[in-house]
Amino acid sequence: MTTVLYDAPGPRARRRNLLLGAVGVVVALGAAAFVVYRFAVTGQFDPDVWQWILYKNIQLLLLDALLNTLRAFAVAAVLALVFGAVFAAGRLSDHRWLSGPATAVVEFFRAVPLLILIFIMYFGVSRGLGINVSAFTALVLGLMLYNGSVLAEIFRAGVASLPRGQSEAAYALGMRKTQVMTNVLLPQALRAMLPTIVSQLVVVLKDTALGFIILYPELLYQARFLGSQVQLGSPILPVAMVVAVIYITMCLLLSQFAHYLERRTRRTRPGDPAAPADGTAVEMEQVRVGTP
Amino acid sequence: MKLRHLAAGLLVGALALSACGKEGSPGAESSGPTQSVAADVTVEGSPTFQAMTQRGRVVIGVKEDQPGLGFKDATTGQYSGFDIEIARLVAANLGFGPDKIDYKAVPSASREDAISRGEVDYYVGTYTINDNRKQLISFAGPYFVAGQSLLVRSDETEITGKDTLKGKKVCSVTGSTPIQRVKDQQLTEPENIVEFQNYSQCVDQLLSRQVDAVTTDDAILKGYAAQQPDKLKVVGATFSTEPYGIGLNHDDAALRGKINDILAAAAADGTWKQIYDSTLGKSGSPADPPELQRY
Amino acid sequence: MNVLLDNLGLYMSAFVGTVELFLVAAVGSIIGGLLLAAMRVSPVPVLRAFGTVYINVVRNTPLTLVFFFFAFAYPRLEIFDLSFFARACTALIVYTSAFVCEVVRSGVNTVPVGQAEASRALGFTFGQTLGSIILPQALRSVVPPLTSVEIALLKNTTIAAGFAVFEAGGIYQNLSERGYNVLVGLLWVALGFLILVVPLTLLQRNLERRWSVAR
Numbered sequence: 001m002t003t004v005l006y007d008a009p010g011p012r013a014r015r016r017n018l019l020l021g022a023v024g025v026v027v028a029l030g031a032a033a034f035v036v037y038r039f040a041v042t043g044q045f046d047p048d049v050w051q052w053i054l055y056k057n058i059q060l061l062l063l064d065a066l067l068n069t070l071r072a073f074a075v076a077a078v079l080a081l082v083f084g085a086v087f088a089a090g091r092l093s094d095h096r097w098l099s100g101p102a103t104a105v106v107e108f109f110r111a112v113p114l115l116i117l118i119f120i121m122y123f124g125v126s127r128g129l130g131i132n133v134s135a136f137t138a139l140v141l142g143l144m145l146y147n148g149s150v151l152a153e154i155f156r157a158g159v160a161s162l163p164r165g166q167s168e169a170a171y172a173l174g175m176r177k178t179q180v181m182t183n184v185l186l187p188q189a190l191r192a193m194l195p196t197i198v199s200q201l202v203v204v205l206k207d208t209a210l211g212f213i214i215l216y217p218e219l220l221y222q223a224r225f226l227g228s229q230v231q232l233g234s235p236i237l238p239v240a241m242v243v244a245v246i247y248i249t250m251c252l253l254l255s256q257f258a259h260y261l262e263r264r265t266r267r268t269r270p271g272d273p274a275a276p277a278d279g280t281a282v283e284m285e286q287v288r289v290g291t292p
Numbered sequence: 293m294k295l296r297h298l299a300a301g302l303l304v305g306a307l308a309l310s311a312c313g314k315e316g317s318p319g320a321e322s323s324g325p326t327q328s329v330a331a332d333v334t335v336e337g338s339p340t341f342q343a344m345t346q347r348g349r350v351v352i353g354v355k356e357d358q359p360g361l362g363f364k365d366a367t368t369g370q371y372s373g374f375d376i377e378i379a380r381l382v383a384a385n386l387g388f389g390p391d392k393i394d395y396k397a398v399p400s401a402s403r404e405d406a407i408s409r410g411e412v413d414y415y416v417g418t419y420t421i422n423d424n425r426k427q428l429i430s431f432a433g434p435y436f437v438a439g440q441s442l443l444v445r446s447d448e449t450e451i452t453g454k455d456t457l458k459g460k461k462v463c464s465v466t467g468s469t470p471i472q473r474v475k476d477q478q479l480t481e482p483e484n485i486v487e488f489q490n491y492s493q494c495v496d497q498l499l500s501r502q503v504d505a506v507t508t509d510d511a512i513l514k515g516y517a518a519q520q521p522d523k524l525k526v527v528g529a530t531f532s533t534e535p536y537g538i539g540l541n542h543d544d545a546a547l548r549g550k551i552n553d554i555l556a557a558a559a560a561d562g563t564w565k566q567i568y569d570s571t572l573g574k575s576g577s578p579a580d581p582p583e584l585q586r587y
Numbered sequence: 588m589n590v591l592l593d594n595l596g597l598y599m600s601a602f603v604g605t606v607e608l609f610l611v612a613a614v615g616s617i618i619g620g621l622l623l624a625a626m627r628v629s630p631v632p633v634l635r636a637f638g639t640v641y642i643n644v645v646r647n648t649p650l651t652l653v654f655f656f657f658a659f660a661y662p663r664l665e666i667f668d669l670s671f672f673a674r675a676c677t678a679l680i681v682y683t684s685a686f687v688c689e690v691v692r693s694g695v696n697t698v699p700v701g702q703a704e705a706s707r708a709l710g711f712t713f714g715q716t717l718g719s720i721i722l723p724q725a726l727r728s729v730v731p732p733l734t735s736v737e738i739a740l741l742k743n744t745t746i747a748a749g750f751a752v753f754e755a756g757g758i759y760q761n762l763s764e765r766g767y768n769v770l771v772g773l774l775w776v777a778l779g780f781l782i783l784v785v786p787l788t789l790l791q792r793n794l795e796r797r798w799s800v801a802r
Contacts, residue, residue, distance in 0.1 A: 006630045006703075006713045013630070021633040024626075028637055038664040055367040111784040112777045113742035115749075119759055120773045128770025132405055202647065209649035213749035215399055215489065220655055225357065227659065228492035229366050230519050236496065237660045244652055251647035463751075466760040486671065486751045487760065493659070497751075500662035502671070 039237070049235040052226060053242070065222035066246065072136060072208045072218065076143035077201050083148025088155035094177070102152075109149035115210055118142035122214045135216035139208065147204050154196050158189030195262035202254045209247070219243050327384035327563075338546035340413050341386070350388045352379045353412030353539070356397035357492055360515025360572050362417045364397065371395050373515065374571040375536075378435050379416040381563065382538065385554040404428045407539050414551070415539035418512060420469075421585070430544070431537030432551035435564075437582040439530025440470050441510035443517060445498060446525045451505055453528030454479055460504040461486055463494035470508045473532065491516070499523060509534050514575035526575065535582065552584055590762065590771045597761055602779055604754035608672070608744045612679035613737050619680055620687020627692050630713065638688065645685040650743055653678045658750040675747040679740060686736045694729030695721055727798040734791035738784055755779060 009017055039045060052058050090102025109117065122138035125131055133141075162185055170180040190197075212220040223243040227236025335341040344350050354376060355362035362375040376395075383393050398406045403419065406412050407429045418438070421431045444451050451460060457480045464471035466487040474485060486503050488494050494506040495516050506513065510530055517524045538555075540548050558564045559581035568579055591598060627638035645653075657674040669677070698721050706720040748756030755776055762772040 006716070007707055009630060017631045020629075020631045024631060024633045024637060028633075035664075038666055042664055044663070052367070057369050058366050061366060107788075108781070111742075111781050111788065113745040113756070113780055115745040115756055116773060116777055116780065119756070120770065120777070123759055124770035124773045128768050132402070206647070206649040209651035210746070212651055212655070213489065213746070220649075220651060224493065224655070224659070226366055228357070228496060230359065231365070232367070234496070234499075237663055240652075240656060240660050244648065244656075247649055247652055248644060248647050251649075252643065255643075255647055466757070487757070488751055489749065496659060497662070500665075501668075502662050 044237045046233075049233040049238050052229070052232045052235050052239070058226065061222055061226070062219070062242075065217060065219045068136075068216070069205075069208050069211075069218040072139050072143070072211060072216070073205045076140045076147065076208070077204050079140065079144035080147040080151055080200075080204060081197075083144050084151025084155055087148065087152035088159075089181075091152065091156050092159060092181070106149045106152045109145045110153065112146075114142055114146045114207060115213065117145050118210060118214060135211060135214045138214060139211045139216050142210075143204055143207055147200060147207075150203075151197065151200055154193055154200060155189065158193035158196075159185050161192065162188055191265060195258045195265060198254065198258035198261060202251050202258065205251055205254060206247070219246060327381055329384045329389040330387050333385070333387040335386075335546050335550045338544050338550070340410075340541050340544045340547050341550075343410070344386070344388070344413050349392050349394055350383050350386065351394045351396055351412050352383065353398040353403065353406050353415035353417065354379060354395050355400075355417035356395075357490060358418060358512055358515055359519040360575070361511060363515075364395075372571075374436070374511070374567065375416045375418065377567040377571060378538070379414075381558055381567065382414070382416075382551055382554055385557075386550070403539060407541060410541070414547075418509060419537055419539050420509075420534045421537040425539075427542075429542050430540050430548055431585075432540060432548045433537035433555060434535035434582050434585060435538065435555050436511060436536040436579070438509035438511040438534040438536060440473060440507060440532040440534070441513055441526055441530050442528050443495070443498065443506040443513040443524055443526055444504065445501075446521075446523055448504070448525075448527070451527060454531050456528075457505060460484060461502070463488060463497055463503040463506050464508055465490055465494070468508065470532075474507060495524070510577075511536070511572060514572050514577060518572060518575040521575065526577065535585070549586075552586055555581075556584055590767045591775045594758075594762065594765070594767065594772075597758060598755075598775065598779065601753060601755045601758045602783075604752070605741075605744050605756075606783075608675060608679070608747060608752065608754055609741045611676045612683060612740055612744070615676065615680035616683035616687050616737075616740060617733075619684030620691055623684055623688035624691035624695070625717075627688060628695055628717075642685045642688060645682060646689075648682070650678070650682050650746055651749070653682050654746055654750050671751045675744075675750060675752045679743060679747075683736065683740045683743075686739070687733065690732045690736055691725070691729055694725040694732075697728045698724045731791050731795035731798065734787060734794065738787050738791070741783060741787070742780065 006013075043049065087102050087106050090098050091106060093099045093102070118138055118141075121133055121141045122135060125138075126133045159181075166184055166188065167180050170184040175183065208218055209220050211218045212224070215221060220243060223239045224236070226232070226239045227234060229235075354371060356364035356371070358373065358375070361373040362371065363373045364371050379395075380390060380393065383389075396406075396412055398412065398415065398417070403415055403417075404425065407415055414432075416435075419425075419431070420438075421434055425431070442451060442454065442457075450456060454477075457474070460480055461484045462471075462474055462480050463486040464474070466489065471485065471487060474480060475482070486494070486497065488497070491506065491508060491512055494503065497503045498506050499520075506516075510526055511534075513526045517526050538551055540551070555564075558567075564581040572579070623638050623641060626634040627642070629635060654675070657678045658671075661669070661674060702720055702724065703716055706716045711720065744754055745756030747754055748760075758776050759769050759773050762769055
């Protein structure tokens with residue numbers, strides 16, 4: 001699509017682009033070299049601060065931390081999907097007494113920062129009400145409430161993006177509201193929204209890192225713990241690099257899966273009236289980026 | 293040369309992840325005096341002790357991120373420190389050797405819960421005795437009296453005590469009593485108060501010159517100073533009194549009496565001193581066992 | 588109610604901290620995002636590649652990790668000293684720019700091809716095409732989602748509380764020191780965010796409704 005903006009370059013443009021490219025390469029390489037240089041000067045590549053990686057206990061510790069991250073992610077993702085489905089159904093209901101509160105709940109949890117939700121669960125509920133909430137539960141519940149609300153909005157937008165004719169035809173065939181929803185609208189909406197849903201799951205995975213702030217022993221927490229081990233040379237930067245690679249790899253894989261789904265959805269339904277037009281594509285993008 | 297080391301290290305690391313890695317610790321193992329395990333101990337009327345004996349093991353709540361006090365070595369999984377040695381001393385005198393101890397790291401916020409629910413038999417970890425806590429649990433001890441003090445870099449000359457903090461960045465743990473005291477007594481300007489989740493983060497900031505002092509109980513600070521004596525030092529007189537006790541079930545007076553006896557004996561025969569010198573004493577400042585508060 | 592009234596000063600200064608952080612990071616992220624977007628749509632392959640890599644890496648990195656890097660790792664590099672506030676702003680800008688860039692880029696892509704072709708036929712350069720034809724039109728489809736991104740940024744400022752910057756996310760810690768009910772205190776914080784976020788959300792939806800019919 002970017003070619004919209006310019007013609008195939010002529011000789012002068014080619015020269016100019018080449019120059020700009022060269023400048024870009026120099027700047028980027030220069031910046032990268034500077035960072036690497038600072039890393040090297042401050043001893044971040046010394047074998048001493050990397051020896052931690054050799055210890056079996058530390059490998060097990062990191063593995064355990066990774067499992068903790070994945071556990072929080074898996075539980076929160078399932079709960080958020082359920083929460084989203086329930087509240088999307090609530091919002092789509094024809095009954096005011098149902099759709100009103102459902103809308104209020106969804107809007108509330110979308111407007112409050114996730115970290116505040118987690119704090120409310122972890123500190124507020126345990127100290128205020130005397131119910132003991134573990135860091136895991138607080139993290140998972142916070143993730144569920146926030147991402148569930150975003151997912152509810154995604155589900156609703158998916159159903160709303162379908163052409164009116166779909167439901168009109170279904171009603172004309174004598175289907176009831178529930179039948180229309182479950183047999184006609186939802187299957188199409190889910191299919192159209194699947195990439196967006198998976199993208200939202202990337203957000204869930206990323207946000208498990210907030211557990212660090214309430215001392216849930218996930219990857220980032222253990223990275224800080226290892227980084228403060230003096231007998232290993234306080235290797236906080238090396239550990240942070242490794243943990244960053246783990247996080248980014250996991251999220252990239254999930255994002256790539258979302259892209260793959262998106263491509264597949266687009267490929268299998270050319271000219272399908274239910275295929276999201278450009279407008280809804282932007283709208284979907286919007287729902288997705290409106291997240292931390 | 294270094295690069296080759298690194299590459300080799302990474303390669304080995306990758307291999308190790310798929311197979312198995314190095315055991316042991318890079319640092320010198322330092323352990324306190326070995327305790328002789330008492331035999332045939334009975335504590336009449338103590339439900340906690342009864343549970344321990346039935347289990348055959350003792351579960352001790354500790355801290356795992358306080359060097360010199362309660363610290364878990366990430367490479368070996370071994371616990372070490374002054375609090376740990378006190379915990380071992382008590383366990384040995386109750387008839388449980390080091391191989392019969394399960395340590396459980398309990399964060400400060402949930403200590404009372406862990407004790408009253410019986411998740412740990414007793415808790416040893418920079419636990420200040422105070423009246424609020426006495427309503428939920430009970431304390432044996434104190435086995436150490438700490439006081440709020442200041443940790444600075446060893447090249448620091450301007451900070452000598454709590455009244456020299458003006459204009460300096462002071463770090464402590466969010467929501468902790470020490471930082472509140474700094475605020476209340478206006479020891480430094482509000483914008484110079486820096487709060488993190490735990491003391492290790494503060495010490496990290498101190499070492500990278502982002503803050504000028506870390507304040508909390510001197511025992512905790514000495515732990516860090518003992519770990520890196522060439523980089524850190526504890527300065528100034530203490531400006532609070534924090535008696536550390538062993539946290540126990542609220543109603544278990546029998547076990548409390550027994551642990552107090554153990555602590556009294558250790559203070560009398562010099563075991564306490566040995567434990568102190570092998571752990572916190574390495575920071576260079578001496579200490580004596582405190583007077584017990586029996587109740 | 589007492590929790591709020593007794594600590595009004597605390598709440599005020601905390602939310603002022605939040606708004607400061609938000610404003611600096613919002614301006615910074617829009618500038619950063621525009622630069623990145625310019626790279627991603629530019630005719631220079633190297634710049635495009637750089638933009639793409641940056642977006643893909645940053646969008647798949649947890650914000651907490653970005654904060655972690657600037658709070659704990661950056662000082663170790665001994666480049667130059669930045670205050671905790673400046674580092675929190677940098678972390679937010681680095682992260683949010685990637686999202687701003689994507690919004691701007693997809694906005695640019697919604698402008699019909701014919702527009703650019705026509706402007707090129709008139710002899711406009713790349714810069715002129717972008718500045719006078721594409722961007723003014725793209726703005727309509729960019730501003731509503733851009734508002735969402737900035738709303739997310741506003742909420743994300745709370746993470747700075749875990750890294751020694753005083754703002755609304757840190758209120759609870761002060762309340763618990765002072766012995767107030769943390770739950771009630773946190774609910775007031777949530778309400779504070781509703782007051783900040785809801786007008787922005789309404790603005791965004793309003794813009795979306797009014798501007799989407801234009802095409």
